[in-house]
Amino acid sequence: MRFTIPKSTDFKKVVQVLTKISDEVPLKVTHEGLTCRVLSEDKTTLTSLYLSASMFEDVEVEGEEVFKVRTKDLANVAKRASRNDIAEFELDRANRILIVRLRDKKTGVIRQFDIPVSLEVEGEVGEINLSYPVTFEVLASDFKEVLSDLKIVGDEVEISYSQGKVRFRSEGVGRVYEAFMEQDRPLIYLSANEEPVSSVYAVDLLAPTMKVASASSVVRVSFGENIPIQLKFDIKGQGTITYWLAPRT
Numbered sequence: 001m002r003f004t005i006p007k008s009t010d011f012k013k014v015v016q017v018l019t020k021i022s023d024e025v026p027l028k029v030t031h032e033g034l035t036c037r038v039l040s041e042d043k044t045t046l047t048s049l050y051l052s053a054s055m056f057e058d059v060e061v062e063g064e065e066v067f068k069v070r071t072k073d074l075a076n077v078a079k080r081a082s083r084n085d086i087a088e089f090e091l092d093r094a095n096r097i098l099i100v101r102l103r104d105k106k107t108g109v110i111r112q113f114d115i116p117v118s119l120e121v122e123g124e125v126g127e128i129n130l131s132y133p134v135t136f137e138v139l140a141s142d143f144k145e146v147l148s149d150l151k152i153v154g155d156e157v158e159i160s161y162s163q164g165k166v167r168f169r170s171e172g173v174g175r176v177y178e179a180f181m182e183q184d185r186p187l188i189y190l191s192a193n194e195e196p197v198s199s200v201y202a203v204d205l206l207a208p209t210m211k212v213a214s215a216s217s218v219v220r221v222s223f224g225e226n227i228p229i230q231l232k233f234d235i236k237g238q239g240t241i242t243y244w245l246a247p248r249t
Contacts, residue, residue: 001029001065001091004057008081008102010238014051015078017241019071020211021047026121029091030064033239037125044246045205046228048127051239058088065091068118069098077102077113093119128244132222132230133194134161140213140233142186143221146179147210150203153177156248157206159223160198166190170203188218199226200248206231209243 036049088101154170
């Protein structure tokens with residue numbers, strides 16, 4: 001298996017996302033792109049990263065290749081990548097290593113790094129397919145602001161929808177917090193085919209999902225009555241990262 005990421009900035013961004021998913025991640029590479037899905041040990045959070053083939057060049061793979069790699073090892077290599085570098089990847093199954101070559105486009109100088117991998121990967125985690133009655137899109141910066149307020153008040157939030165408004169409500173010791181969102185205030189998109197709808201989620205599960213978002217990015221949120229909430233981010237048209245978080249019962 002071989003593939004190339006022609007822009008070192010893209011390589012760095014991919015690694016940044018992977019390090020925020022888990023210390024060790026399973027990667028599946030096909031001609032369609034790269035997929036990574038991780039279910040947390042307590043089974044409360046499922047994270048799915050998909051990067052389309054448009055991000056890569058010179059992809060050579062028979063069917064699919066699946067392996068596990070430590071994100072710390074990838075991060076150490078990404079730190080060494082300069083602006084002019086092209087990142088070339090090759091899986092050496094015999095020696096159980098992922099070979100990463102950083103080739104300078106101007107000088108042709110190549111630096112090689114060998115990263116140990118595991119080829120013993122448990123059964124692939126599937127995505128969660130649910131029909132959601134409520135979906136909305138909002139700037140990540142606006143969503144982050146609400147989550148920051150929620151963390152101060154309590155450890156769980158009730159997210160509900162009724163009469164064209166999404167409400168966030170949390171209770172703490174002697175404190176109650178409420179925030180409302182509706183179309184254009186500040187929601188970019190809102191769709192609902194059922195009401196009223198409400199579900200309760202842990203704030204400490206919601207907050208980490210925003211680490212992958214830039215201030216200008218948009219998060220697409222879908223939820224329903226006592227089912228996992230879905231948060232989806234677009235990666236500049238080249239992929240998506242999706243989270244499913246279990247509701248509080």
